[in-house]
Amino acid sequence: MRTAVIRVGVDAAGELTSDRYADGIRQLRGLGYQVVAPPSQTPPGHRREIEVVVQTADPGALADTVAAAAGTAFGTDCTAGVMTFVSRGTDDDVLGVLAGFGLAGVVHRSSTPDGELVTVTLPATEQDRVPESRVHTALVSALNSEVRLVFG
Numbered sequence: 001m002r003t004a005v006i007r008v009g010v011d012a013a014g015e016l017t018s019d020r021y022a023d024g025i026r027q028l029r030g031l032g033y034q035v036v037a038p039p040s041q042t043p044p045g046h047r048r049e050i051e052v053v054v055q056t057a058d059p060g061a062l063a064d065t066v067a068a069a070a071g072t073a074f075g076t077d078c079t080a081g082v083m084t085f086v087s088r089g090t091d092d093d094v095l096g097v098l099a100g101f102g103l104a105g106v107v108h109r110s111s112t113p114d115g116e117l118v119t120v121t122l123p124a125t126e127q128d129r130v131p132e133s134r135v136h137t138a139l140v141s142a143l144n145s146e147v148r149l150v151f152g
Helices: 018-028 059-074 091-100 130-141
Strands: 002-009 034-036 049-056 080-086 106-112 113-121 146-151
Touching: 002 059, 002 091, 018 034, 018 049, 018 059, 018 113, 018 146, 049 059, 091 106, 091 113, 091 130, 130 146
Parallel strands: 113 146
Antiparallel strands: 002 049, 002 080, 034 049, 106 113
C-alpha cells in the first residue's frame, strides 16, 4: 500500500469559526484519520485546507471518502484537492507509480558499487503507449535510486 496525502478544502465560503474548525479536526482524528492542519486562527477561513494522510491501495476512490468525512465533521461542503504521495522507496512505491501510468511491471533490486539498482521490467506492448522518459523520471523521483527500465 502507498501513503497518500489528500488535500481537502474545508471552508471555501469562509464561514467556519475557529472553534468549529478545531472541532472538525478533532472529529476527523476521532474517526482515525491522520490530519495535518494549520492552527485554527490561520489562515483566513476562505483558504482553510487540511491534509489527510492515509494508507491506501486505491487513492482515487479514497479521496471522495475523505472529503465526505470532512464534510460531515466540519458541516461544510468539502472538496478533495491535490493528492501527493509519500515515498519510502519500496516496491509498493514502484508499483504505485506504474499504476499511475496504467502499467504493471516486475521489480528487481540489486546492489552495485555505487548503491542500489532498481530494474523494472514492463511488457513490450507498453513501450509505445507511455513515454519511457516520463516513467523513468517518475520512478527515479519516487525511489531516489538508479532505475533501469526493461521492456520485454
